[in-house]
Amino acid sequence: MAKTATEERIKRLKSHLEQENPSLAEVVEYFQELDAVARKLGFMNADDSYAIQIAWWPVVAVLGTFSAGKSTFLNEYLGQSLQRTGNQAVDDKFTVISYGSNEEPKQLPGLALDSDPRFPFYQISQEIESGAEGEGKRIDSYLQLKTCNADVLKGKILIDSPGFDADKQRNATLLITDHIMGLSDLVLVFFDARHPEPGAMTDTLEHLVANTINRQDSDKFLYILNQIDNTVREDNPEEVVAAWQRAMAQSGLTAGRFYRIYSESAAAPIADQQILDRMRAKRDEDLGDIKSRIEQLDVDRAYRITGLLEQSGKHLRDVLIPELIDARRLWFKRARRLNGVVFAAIIIGFAYWSLSSDTWDGFMFTPMAGLAPALQLLAGGTVVVVLGILYAYLRQLAGRSVLRKLQRDGRPGKDGKRLSMAFERNLESWSKHMSAEHPHGWSGRTQRKLDKLIASADILVQKLNDRFTRPSGSDTKEQ
Structure with a gap:
């Protein structure tokens, strides 16, 4: 059962194509699989689809x-x-x-x-x-x-x-x-x-x-x-x-x-019959060629849509995902730089305060010397948690700056919107703590699925060729 308005429209589209052109109904299913990959990576929301x-x-x-x-x-x-x-x-x-x-x-x-x-x-x-x-x-x-x-x-x-x-x-x-x-x-x-x-x-x-x-x-x-x-x-x-x-x-x-x-x-x-005949002959020839191109579209359409499946898959794999990885690299670079500056300032400030006051007795931090061991552990844990929160906040701050850059200077049109949407998904995901080369949802399994979808376009083209060509000249399908 369709869950969204887009899914309902695709369902009706597929039903219509099953009667009008079954081979294209099969292509719709492949587009839906490509949608699932794009949504997993954050490039598409539930109301969007390559098929529409x-x-x-x-x-x-x-x-x-x-x-x-x-x-x-x-x-x-x-x-x-x-x-x-x-x-x-x-x-x-x-x-x-x-x-x-x-x-x-x-x-x-x-x-x-x-x-x-x-x-x-x-x-x-x-x-x-x-x-x-x-x-x-x-x-x-x-x-x-x-x-x-x-x-x-x-x-x-x-x-x-x-x-x-x-x-x-x-x-x-x-x-x-x-x-x-x-x-x-x-x-x-x-x-x-x-x-x-x-x-x-x-x-x-x-x-x-x-x-x-x-x-x-x-x-x-x-x-x-x-x-x-x-x-x-x-x-x-x-x-x-x-x-x-x-x-x-x-x-x-x-x-x-x-x-x-x-x-x-x-x-x-046109009074001159000779000129009239010449004009008509040329007009009929060119008009016939135009109409022939229009009639040929019934065949061209199936190849065009199948080609769009391959193009969309390759565009996702070879353009959008690398651009997302580049954006994550910039994010990680900015985050390292920002964290380095802030934590270096904290360390320098703490060192200066320590040297200018009697805060150390050997390796003993004197402000905590009078506390019970449990309280010392609690205080130390609190410091670690605060520093961890600060670290995460600075990473998020760096990521938001990259997002603004993508929205301001990125590609116009749908590609820019999709890249920004996918990057924002990465900011909100646990995968933000992984390496830059592994965006949210991108794994070896996802890559193999995408490669398989792209390769399926060749299989669909072969099926179309079987409908229109017979390389051997026989009346039966090629084996």
Whole structure:
């Protein structure tokens, strides 16, 4: 039985995946085991989980500048007029589009996304609040959910974004845009082919292009020149593409392909049949490639999520735990230094007092000479206890100074919060008296369990390969 709201959500997620994709339901169980390791080490609380930080359905994000034809593209892809269109900005919210069985589309508030781990914006209000204080509670001002009865939506999620202008975006909007680019399986970046103006779009290109070039998943970004039909009057689509390539090169993108498309329903009439045929052929080829990439996501998703299991495990083992050990080393170093200074001062002060008064008769401490043996023992024990308390207090003081440093100068985002939380757990644990290399909960057994979880990702990939490949060419599974 689920004990927390997060566990209940994961339970429902697993139940759904068991029907929709059993192999991914198995991955959920591995994520739960990874959660247990992270919680034992203090990097995660009971209300958190790796399983709720990823998108379990393929996500296609549509980003781009104002009037670039994003909504028109989505409407044609869905076969319905779901999104409003226009030459000016018609919607200032991020719209998550999901399949719904009702014939009529439904529009739901942003809260529906913020509270459901199956969608890519689960608990996004907390991230917005951390980046823009006071904006987290205004989640409905930034997000909305729409359902649509379109077969192409089954098993995937689309995200339509408001027109992007980096100069005018609020911090919360930039944060959501970065969040979308990080979690999406495919990012369609739309530009209006009529306006290749790199000088006026420097910041926008920087955010949508330059910041994505060095990403490991940079191949998921498709750059699309929409409304290419508007070049037909001059019959110069190649020159338009070249102008955009120069604009992109200024942002560091020197390789890659532009997809040239336009909407048949919104296109201006083309009188020359030869030009029309040439434009249609190129449009159909590029549009077909874009749709093919979207359809491929059903396969890519399983590999992506399995890869995230391995990445999360390695990140915990190879990044967070070493950083926690480094923080403990700094703590122990500061504690030794602080205790050394304080106890040296006590010893010097006691020695000075002893030498300046008749407190010693040989090896006899004269202030205690008249006390009964039992009282002498009690007094000596009290001194030891007081010194022990002082020692522990100074260690705690040193540890708190390191915690403040982590909170002030540490990593931004979730990694910084997790590291601080784990370090604070170490301050409160008996393990604080062990060596710096042995944080609370970290043992040979825990390390072997984590290594096993990371290795399990390879086994899961092999199972996926068995579904899609046959190296021997036979119709039976490879042995």
